[in-house]
Amino acid sequence: xxxxxxxxxxxxxxxxxxxxxxxxxxxxxxxxxxxxxxxxxxxxxxxxxxxxxxxxxxxxxxxxxxxxxxxxxxxxxxxxxxxxxxxxxxxxxxxxxxxxxxxxxxxxxxxxxxxxxxxxxxxxxxxxxxxxxxxxxxxxxxxxxxxxxxxxxxxxxxxxxxxxxxxxxxxxxxxxxxxxxxxxxxxxxxxxxxxxxxxxxxxxxxxxxxxxxxxxxxxxxxxxxxxxxxxxxxxxxxxxxxxxxxxxxxxxxxxxxxxxxxxxxxx
Amino acid sequence: xxxxxxxxxxxxxxxxxxxxxxxxxxxxxxxxxxxxxxxxxxxxxxxxxxxxxxxxxxxxxxxxxxxxxxxxxxxxxxxxxxxxxxxxxxxxxxxxxxxxxxxxxxxxxxxxxxxxxxxxxxxxxxxxxxxxxxxxxxxxxxxxxxxxxxxxxxxxxxxxxxxxxxxxxxxxxxxxxxxxxxxxxxxxxxxxxxxxxxxxxxxxxxxxxxxxxxxxxxxxxxxxxxxxxxxxxxxxxxxxxxxxxxxxxxxxxxxxxxxxxxxxxxxxxxxxxxxxxxxxxxxxxxxxxxxxxxxxxx
Numbered sequence: 001x002x003x004x005x006x007x008x009x010x011x012x013x014x015x016x017x018x019x020x021x022x023x024x025x026x027x028x029x030x031x032x033x034x035x036x037x038x039x040x041x042x043x044x045x046x047x048x049x050x051x052x053x054x055x056x057x058x059x060x061x062x063x064x065x066x067x068x069x070x071x072x073x074x075x076x077x078x079x080x081x082x083x084x085x086x087x088x089x090x091x092x093x094x095x096x097x098x099x100x101x102x103x104x105x106x107x108x109x110x111x112x113x114x115x116x117x118x119x120x121x122x123x124x125x126x127x128x129x130x131x132x133x134x135x136x137x138x139x140x141x142x143x144x145x146x147x148x149x150x151x152x153x154x155x156x157x158x159x160x161x162x163x164x165x166x167x168x169x170x171x172x173x174x175x176x177x178x179x180x181x182x183x184x185x186x187x188x189x190x191x192x193x194x195x196x197x198x199x200x201x202x203x204x205x206x207x208x209x210x211x212x213x214x215x216x217x218x219x220x221x222x223x224x225x226x227x228x229x230x231x232x233x234x235x236x237x238x239x240x241x242x243x244x245x246x247x248x249x250x251x252x253x254x255x256x257x258x259x260x261x262x263x264x265x266x267x
Numbered sequence: 268x269x270x271x272x273x274x275x276x277x278x279x280x281x282x283x284x285x286x287x288x289x290x291x292x293x294x295x296x297x298x299x300x301x302x303x304x305x306x307x308x309x310x311x312x313x314x315x316x317x318x319x320x321x322x323x324x325x326x327x328x329x330x331x332x333x334x335x336x337x338x339x340x341x342x343x344x345x346x347x348x349x350x351x352x353x354x355x356x357x358x359x360x361x362x363x364x365x366x367x368x369x370x371x372x373x374x375x376x377x378x379x380x381x382x383x384x385x386x387x388x389x390x391x392x393x394x395x396x397x398x399x400x401x402x403x404x405x406x407x408x409x410x411x412x413x414x415x416x417x418x419x420x421x422x423x424x425x426x427x428x429x430x431x432x433x434x435x436x437x438x439x440x441x442x443x444x445x446x447x448x449x450x451x452x453x454x455x456x457x458x459x460x461x462x463x464x465x466x467x468x469x470x471x472x473x474x475x476x477x478x479x480x481x482x483x484x485x486x487x488x489x490x491x492x493x494x495x496x497x498x499x500x501x502x503x504x505x506x507x508x509x510x511x512x513x514x515x516x517x518x519x520x521x522x523x524x525x526x527x528x529x530x531x532x533x534x535x536x537x538x539x540x541x542x543x544x545x546x547x548x549x550x551x552x553x554x555x556x557x558x559x560x561x562x563x564x565x
Contacts, residue, residue: 008372009340019369030357097353105319107342108370
């Protein structure tokens with residue numbers, strides 16, 4: 001208290017962000033219900049659906065194998081799963097326990113808190129792709145060129161970003177008890193309807209009509225393209241545009257939900 | 268450093284139809300140990316939330332060190348223990364304290380913050396596995412870890428056992444003695460009496476008294492008479508006596524009066540059987556009851 005004049009007014013942001021991100025990562029990983037479903041589930045689906053026909057061509061005469069194609073599908077399923085469930089359920093729980101009240105009384109800036117959450121979720125998402133890729137390569141003998149691996153990883157990670165906004169919005173809209181049900185109810189059918197588990201042409205006609213408007217469908221085109229599978233949407237640049245649009249839309253929704261919640265509690 | 272550490276100026280807070288805090292003006296200077304005292308629902312927590320910028324005043328304003336309380340520069344100089352706020356259960360005690368230390372410009376060493384809260388043996392325990400009293404001590408560690416100039420404690424001893432509470436209050440008293448500004452809310456009168464140099468009594472959103480515990484006691488002239496009776500206590504026993512207040516719990520009778528001699532003479536005349544008879548000066552509790560006696564309280 002004697003050295004009031006000499007002390008800096010606030011703590012430096014960078015170490016704060018590092019510590020906060022690390023803490024958020026630990027919080028996520030220590031909940032088995034989350035870490036197991038995020039990291040193991042994509043590989044498990046791969047074992048059930050992909051392994052048996054991993055070496056076969058995707059369709060007669062195709063260069064790309066089903067193993068490569070399904071690796072891309074599950075990589076996307078995994079990263080988006082982390083964002084929607086990880087963000088949605090953990091935020092809803094933290095709000096339910098009034099952790100936001102405590103955080104709000106500290107000098108931790110809200111943007112640092114949310115950036116740390118996003119970074120920790122991205123780290124879990126990255127781990128889930130690594131585990132899935134190792135599994136597909138070792139158990140399924142899937143082979144990709146170095147540039148294909150790089151493209152797959154970077155596109156899957158980029159495609160996860162709009163889902164951060166969606167998870168965030170769900171976390172502020174859903175209550176702690178309903179969050180798991182709501183997020184699963186939205187996420188699973190959407191993944192299915194976007195053709196991540198079965199090719200679109202095998203799905204009912206009405207789903208084929210809806211699919212092009214789903215964010216996971218657009219993201220799927222991008223990851224399939226990265227392993228050399230033909231895309232259904234016709235144009236990669238259109239898919240990128242859609243993803244950018246979803247990112248803007250979901251983050252706007254998240255911001256609205258956040259402000260609504262904060263206005264109720266802290267006004 | 269000039270100006271008060273904490274300031275409310277004509278601050279009001281309305282929730283729907285309820286005016287939780289009504290035109291409160293007060294200033295707390297550096298080094299003061301202040302207890303905000305009042306029954307449940309009096310507006311203590313809302314006042315603290317206004318001071319901290321967790322709520323925006325409907326009218327008036329709140330200042331911390333002359334700054335907007337939302338200003339991170341102001342928040343960096345305070346430590347806070349709030350009622351019912353949650354903590355991440357999946358972190359260990361030392362992980363959480365280390366994290367909180369990173370929020371502040373000049374934090375205490377992690378080990379010291381944990382030791383001050385008496386949690387050394389639980390440093391590697393997951394937060395979710397702590398008991399209720401240990402949770403409160405964790406909140407104290409989190410409040411202290413930034414080496415704050417002002418400490419806000421909202422009902423800090425709720426849920427603690429007797430021994431935990433004694434230790435905790437001792438710790439707070441020591442912190443105050445070392446010159447830290449402390450703002451404490453409580454509805455335990457003895458806590459305020461024991462700790463604070465200044466007591467602000469809040470009732471129904473108003474400040475109804477703001478002075479030293481001794482002065483508040485002096486506001487209640489008269490004496491307290493307490494005794495136990497084996498007789499059936501009925502209204503006739505105390506009827507017509509010159510009492511300021513009366514309280515009968517089971518067979519324990521507490522009376523507050525300006526004329527203790529007359530009251531006792533009349534009680535003897537009526538043949539009321541009394542054991543453990545005590546006559547003493549009014550304590551803070553009587554003062555408090557007298558000030559807020561507009562309705563019956565348990």
